[in-house]
Amino acid sequence: EADIYQTPRYLVIGTGKKITLECSQTMGHDKMYWYQQDPGMELHLIHYSYGVNSTEKGDLSSESTVSRIRTEHFPLTLESARPSHTSQYLCASRSYEQYFGPGTRLTVT
């Protein structure tokens, strides 16, 4: 069973707001990932990190940013949310096997 947590699970906010999606894991994994997914659709990698102070952009361009100050914590920030950011955001971490968190469903009105 994976110990990876995401908060909030659901978020509805207005256009222009700044938001931070939280992701934490208690497994001591160095490698962490953020994916964007529309319901039942493909998983798109938007950010990843291979350790503290390491962050890289993924395959899908995203206006979000990430930070990795602590091993267990990998938050994602949107400075100014727009309706096009409406999606599900999934965090994952791994040693060899990769585990996903439950996701945050974001709706921007």
Add this chain to the structure above:
Amino acid sequence: GENVEQHPSTLSVQEGDSAVIKCTYSDSASNYFPWYKQELGKGPQLIIDIRSNVGEKKDQRIAVTLNKTAKHFSLHITETQPEDSAVYFCAARGGSEKLVFGKGTKLTVNP
């Protein structure tokens, strides 16, 4: 880079029948092939994986086979049950350290 193709995109079976989902990959350096099950409103759950030094792996009603020569791997679910209904994703990983996912298969098991 790696490219993973997954078929079919939708699959409907009767309860008790078997279901097979197939994936092909392009990078011969890939050596790890996991399968995920995603239920509505949840994150993907790792259900089984296989490494390149193994041809087949089984866990109760679920099995995965790997053909490295042909670069394809498959998920087999036997004696399907309604709770097997979900979206299934295959993935491959090699030297890039990142999983590359297929586009998913929506499996529906009809009672």
